[in-house]
Amino acid sequence: MSTDPLVVFTPSGKRGHFPAGTPILTAARQLGVDLDSVCGGRGICSKCQVTPSYGEFPKHGVTVKEGALSEWNAVEQRYDDKRGLKPGRRLGCQATVQGDIVIDVPPESQVHRQVVRKAASARAIMMDPATRLYFVEVEEPDMHSPTGDLERLERALRDQWQIPAVKADLSLLSKLQPTLRKGKWQVTVAVQRDHREGTARIIEIWPGLHEQGLFGLAIDLGSTTIAAHLTDLETGEVKASSGLMNPQIRFGEDLMSRVSYAMMNPGGDREMTAAVREAINDLCAAISEEAGISKELIVETVFVCNPVMHHLLLGLDPVELGQAPFALASSESLSLPAHEMGLTTMNPRAQVYILPCIAGHVGADCAAVALSEEPGKSDDLVLIVDVGTNAEILLGNTDRVLACSSPTGPAFEGAQISSGQRAAPGAIERIEIDPVTKEPRFQVIGSDKWSDEAGFALDIATTGITGICGSGIIEAVAEMRMAGLLDASGLIGSAQQTGTPRCVPEGRTHSYLIHDASAEGGPRITVTQGDIRAIQLAKSALYAGARLLMDEMNVDKVDRVVLAGAFGAHISTKHAMVLGMIPDAALDKVSSAGNAAGTGARIALCNIAARAEIERVVREITKVETAIEPKFQEHFVAANAIPHKTDPFPELASVVTLPSPAFNTGGDAEGTGGRRRRRRG
C-alpha cells in the first residue's frame, strides 16, 4: 500500500494516492475527475476552484487534518484580491497535496456539469459543447528555426491541451499575428470540434485570458414563428429567449403555399430565403443586445426546422418537396459556416449545425423532438405529437420508433379561424360552457381571472378581448360539443335546437356567440360553422397520422402521450381528447413536453455527443409517409366526427370536406381516390 497521501474527490468518489506536492488539478486529471481549467493550471482562469474538507470522513475511511493542503499562496491571494474567491475555496492548480485530503468539486468547476432543463423534466443536459475556450502560451518566433505563428499556436494546443490538429480560416489568420503580440504570446482561443470529421477549427482568438464567455444560439425555425435561445456555452444557462413571426408568411401561410410560390415565381425561393435570413439576423441582433452580449461571442448556432424551412433557409429550391417522392437535397445533418448562409449578426466564423431531416415531410424539428424526448429509450409505448402548422408524430419504445408528419394546417394556431389570432395578450385561451345555461366563461392571456370573476375587466383594460388563440378554439369546440351545441358530425344547432340565443344564424348555418363588444366598437367573437370545420380537418389529420403509426406498429392503444410544441404546453388534454385530436389514453398519462424541438436544439448546442446520437437515431427511425398511404385517408375520414357520450340532439346532415391535398402525390397511382367529397346523407 502506498504511503503517499490519499486524495478523495467528491461527488465522484474517485480516489488515489499522490506524492506530497502534487497539485490538486494534476491529481484530478490523472484520476479522470471532471475538473475544469481554461488556463491549463496557470492560476489565472479560476475555473478549477475546489473546496477542501477537513475532519473525519468514515465513509471515505480518511481523517483530514490541518495542513493536508499547501498554504494559501500568492497566486490565490492575487486572484482573491482581484475577483474574490468564495470562502473555503482554493485554486486546484495552486493547492498541492500534503496529507490525506477530501476535495469537493463544486458544480461550476465541472467541465461536464449538468444543466437541469426544467422543473418538469427529469433529465438534464450534460454540458460538452462543440466549442470550448483554451488558454495557451505560444512560443515566440525564432529566426533560426522559422515556423509560422499559426504553426506555433498549433503546437501549443497540441502540447498544452492535447488537441491534435486545428484548422483556421483566412479571416482568423489575418488577426492572428497582432493578437499574439498584443497578448504577449498568451492568448485564449475558441476551438470547435467537428464530431463527424474528427477535426477542430479555431473560431476566435483573444489576447490574454478571455473572460467574457462563449455563447450559442438554439433556433427553432417554424413556418409561423422563429424562436431563438441565447445560451451560455460554459454553464448551459439560457441568457435570453426571443421570437418573431416568420416573414415568409407573406409568401404563403402554410408550407405548401410557399412551395407553390417558389414554383410559380422565378426566383421566389431566393426571395423567401433572403426574407428568413434577414429575420434571423434581426432576431440574433436583438437577442444579443437584450442579453448585453457582443455578437462576436456567439460562435455556434443550431437550427431545427421542417424540411421546407430547412431548404429555404439553406437557399435550396424546395420544389422537390412539393411533389412525390418528396426528395430532400440532403437529409443528413449539416455543419457549415454561418456566413455561407448570410448570417452576419454573430461571430464571422460562427458555425451552424442543422439537425438531420427524417424524411421529405419529417424534418429536423421532429429529429429534435426525438433527441429531447427520446422515444427510443422509453420502455412503454409513447406517442409524441408536436403540434404546429404541420404536426410531427413519433411513436415508439426501446424496440422501434416510427415517425410521420401530418398536414394539420394552421387552424390549431388560430389561423383560418374567424375570430382566431396568435397566442398574445387579449386572446381567449381557455373557455368553459355551462351545460345547463349554455353560457360561456373564459380566460384571456394577460389575466389569471375568469371573465365572470371580480377584477377581470380591470386586468384586461389595456389589451381588451381581441380574439381566440389556438388552445382557446380547441376548448371552445370541445365545450360546445359537451354542452350539446354541436352534434357528432360537427354541426352547430340553431337557437331552437340548443335552447340558447347565443346560437345565431349566419347564412345557412349557425354560429355560437362567445363575446360581443360591438356596441362599444369592440369585436364580436363567435365560433362559426366554418371554424368547426377547420378544427375538424386539423384534428382528423392529426389523429389519422397517429393512427397510421399505430397500425404500422400493430397496436390499438398507446401507454402514454406527450404533447410537444409551444402550443402543446397550453393545450388542455381533456379537451384535446374530447375533440379526438389524440388517441384515448388515461388523462394522467398525457403530459406536455413544452417546446421539445427547441429543447432538442439546445441539447445539440450544449452537447456535441448528442449530435452523433441524433444522427444515429434518425437513421434508425422508420419513416411513414402519410401522403401516399390510403389508410391515412381512411383514418382521416373516420376521425372527422366528434363523438361524445351524451348526444343531445339528432344527427343533422353533415358536410365533410377533406383537406385540400397538402402534397401533390404526382398522380393518383396509389389509389387514394378523389380528394374532395361532396355533401353526404
Place this chain on the structure above:
Amino acid sequence: MSTDPLVVFTPSGKRGHFPAGTPILTAARQLGVDLDSVCGGRGICSKCQVTPSYGEFPKHGVTVKEGALSEWNAVEQRYDDKRGLKPGRRLGCQATVQGDIVIDVPPESQVHRQVVRKAASARAIMMDPATRLYFVEVEEPDMHSPTGDLERLERALRDQWQIPAVKADLSLLSKLQPTLRKGKWQVTVAVQRDHREGTARIIEIWPGLHEQGLFGLAIDLGSTTIAAHLTDLETGEVKASSGLMNPQIRFGEDLMSRVSYAMMNPGGDREMTAAVREAINDLCAAISEEAGISKELIVETVFVCNPVMHHLLLGLDPVELGQAPFALASSESLSLPAHEMGLTTMNPRAQVYILPCIAGHVGADCAAVALSEEPGKSDDLVLIVDVGTNAEILLGNTDRVLACSSPTGPAFEGAQISSGQRAAPGAIERIEIDPVTKEPRFQVIGSDKWSDEAGFALDIATTGITGICGSGIIEAVAEMRMAGLLDASGLIGSAQQTGTPRCVPEGRTHSYLIHDASAEGGPRITVTQGDIRAIQLAKSALYAGARLLMDEMNVDKVDRVVLAGAFGAHISTKHAMVLGMIPDAALDKVSSAGNAAGTGARIALCNIAARAEIERVVREITKVETAIEPKFQEHFVAANAIPHKTDPFPELASVVTLPSPAFNTGGDAEGTGGRRRRRRG
C-alpha cells in the same frame, strides 16, 4: 497452370489469366494496370481505349490468334460512328477476353500518364491531379426509404468509385437536384481530394457525361510579374500561358517598399491585396478566353510566391515580415476556397493550394524550385539560383539541403538601370564588344540577327531599339570588363584611358554609349557608372548568398550550378561568371532550368503526391538567414569587385555602397555594423 486465356498488357508487362468473357477493363483493374475510365465501364467515355496486337510474341511467350477478343460490338460501333475510334482501337470496357491476347495501353488511356516537361529536362510530371472526374449513376429517390439526393450521390461514389466520403458546399447542394434530374440520374462530378485531411469534396456536377475536360492554373506570383499557366488536368498539357505586371509595383518596386507602404499607410495592405487579386482575376479571365475554356472548368489554382506576396495575396498584413524575427503568419501549405481569396474568374468552388514557405524570407516560390529541381535527390552538390527581385538560393545533395534568399534588388530585371526595360520586343538582350575596336554589336528581342547583320533594321522596323533588358545589361557589363572599359573595381574609364570615343563623360564619371538614335528622335542607350554600381550590388548580394550557404555546408566549390527563373533562361552563363554572379564552375556544369518556380507550381497542380512531398522536403531544409549573418556582409563586400585575367588599366578609386538594408533587423544586436559605407580610398 490456369487454362484460362492469358492477357498481357504492354507497356507495363503485367499479365494474368482471366476467364473467357472478362472485359479488358476488368482484367486491367485486377492486375493494377493503369487504364483510365471516367464512366466506369459504361462504354460512353472512351477513356479506356486499347490496341490489341495479333501474331507471335516470343518475348511474352504468347501467340495471339484472330478471335482472341470478342467481336466489335454495338456500343463500340455507336461510339465510332459518333466520335470515331482510331484504327485498331477497341473500348476496354466492351471488348472481352476470348483467347490469349496482348493489349497495348496507349499513353492517352493511362490515368497516370507522364507529361514531358520540356525538351531540356529529363524528368516528366506523373499525372495524378487532386481533382478528377467521375461519372456515376445515382439511385432515384424512394418515398419509402427517404434519403437526400446528396446522400444517394455519395453512395454512388462509394459503390461505383470507392470514394469513401465526400463533402459538398451549399452552392453545390443548390444545383444538385436540378442537375440530377436533367441528367436522368446520370451525372459527372469533379471530386477533389485533400492530401492532408484525407477528405474529398465535390467541386462541380454536370448532367450526363461531362466531356469538356477539367483545368487548373499554375500561377507564379512574382514581385514584378505574374505568370499563369492554364493546364489540362487530364493530359497535363499547357493550354495557354500569360503574364502581366504586378500592379503592386505602384506601391513600391521591391518587397520592402511594399512592406513599408503597409506600415506607413493604414489599410495599405488591403489596398495591395485588392490590387493583386484584381490583377489575378483579370489574368485568369484573359487566359481562359484565350484558350477558349469556360471559367467554370477551372477547378484548381496553385500559387507560388515569396513570403511578402504570399501574405498580401492572402490578405495578411506583411508588417511582421519587415522586421526581425520575420515571423510568417503561417508557414505551412494552405488549401482554401478561391472565393475566400476574392478570386472570381474560375469555378465558384475552385480550390487554391499554396506551397509552404521555407522561412520569413524564403517563400513558396523557393519551395517550388526545390520541388522542380529536387536538390535533395542530387548525388552531386548542386547550387540552384532563382534570380528575381529577390534571389532564392538552394544548395544541397542527397545528404542535406540549405536555402536562403538574398536581396538582389530589381537591377537584374532591368529596373533601376538608366536604359533598362523589361524583356520585351525592342530590348537589347545580347551584346558583344570587340576588345580591339571597343565597338558594340547586339541583338534585340524580336529579331534573330545581330545589329551588324543585313536585315536587322528591317526586323526591328516596328519595335525600334528601346532599351536594355536584364540579360542585356549583364552581358554589357561583362563585355565592358573583358574589353578593358571597366577596371576591377567597376569604374568606367575615360575615352583617353580606353581609347574609344564611346566612353563619354557624364558628370564626374563616364558612360559607355551602345546605341544613339537621338538624331532621329530615338533613344540614346548607354551604360552609366550608376548602372555598373547597381549591377555590382545585385551580383554581390547574389554571390554572397551562395557563399554563405557554401560556408554553412563547409565547401569551397559546387559540382554544378542551375540558373532558374525566367531570367535564368536568358542569361549567358559565361557572362554571369565573368561578372562573378555565381561561384566558379565549369561552363558545362552550369545549366538553366527555365522558370523552375512555375514548373514547381505545375507539378503541384498535376500531382497530388507532390504536395505532400514538398511539405516534407521543406520541413527538412536547413534555413539560413542572410539578414542577421555577419558573414553575409563580409562576402558581400568581398564580392563587389569584377576581377578578370587581363586588367588593362590601373585601379581607380572606387565607390562601394552596400545595398540599403533590405530588411530591418530591428536593432543591431547581431553586430552587422552600419549598413551604408562612404566613399573609400
